[in-house]
Amino acid sequence: MPTFTRPDGAPVQISAAHVVRARRTIAGEDHPGGTRIDWAETQIVRESIDTVGPAIKAGHPSFTFITTHDGSKVWFDAKKVQGPLEPPPSQIAHGYLSSMTLMGYRQYACETMQELADIIRAAGTEPLPF
Numbered sequence: 001m002p003t004f005t006r007p008d009g010a011p012v013q014i015s016a017a018h019v020v021r022a023r024r025t026i027a028g029e030d031h032p033g034g035t036r037i038d039w040a041e042t043q044i045v046r047e048s049i050d051t052v053g054p055a056i057k058a059g060h061p062s063f064t065f066i067t068t069h070d071g072s073k074v075w076f077d078a079k080k081v082q083g084p085l086e087p088p089p090s091q092i093a094h095g096y097l098s099s100m101t102l103m104g105y106r107q108y109a110c111e112t113m114q115e116l117a118d119i120i121r122a123a124g125t126e127p128l129p130f
Contacts, residue, residue, distance in 0.1 A: 004046070016060040020103055021037075021102060024072050083100025098113045
């Protein structure tokens with residue numbers, strides 16, 4: 001189990017196999033520059049997504065990532081998504097070329113529909129046809 005650092009400085013162990021998503025923190029979350037990890041509970045850690053994602057991937061074979069319009073990575077369990085899906089025109093205008101559903105929400109990606117399908121397939125699950 002990888003160990004990270006909570007915003008208060010305490011260590012926290014994360015069960016890699018149970019992580020659904022990891023992304024950089026956004027305004028209003030506990031630690032700027034850190035990472036939000038969604039698993040049995042939501043955990044904010046100080047480490048960057050570029051540290052957290054590969055550490056979780058080491059214990060979670062279907063954990064992979066897409067990129068957002070600002071270039072940051074959103075790591076996710078490919079077995080928990082449905083996609084690729086066509087993004088609406090409003091999101092295409094922001095540079096998104098594909099999307100998927102994850103945790104009941106639409107997650108947009110800069111990868112093309114084919115690239116997202118390939119990412120999902122490479123992680124060991126079958127993408128939706130498009």
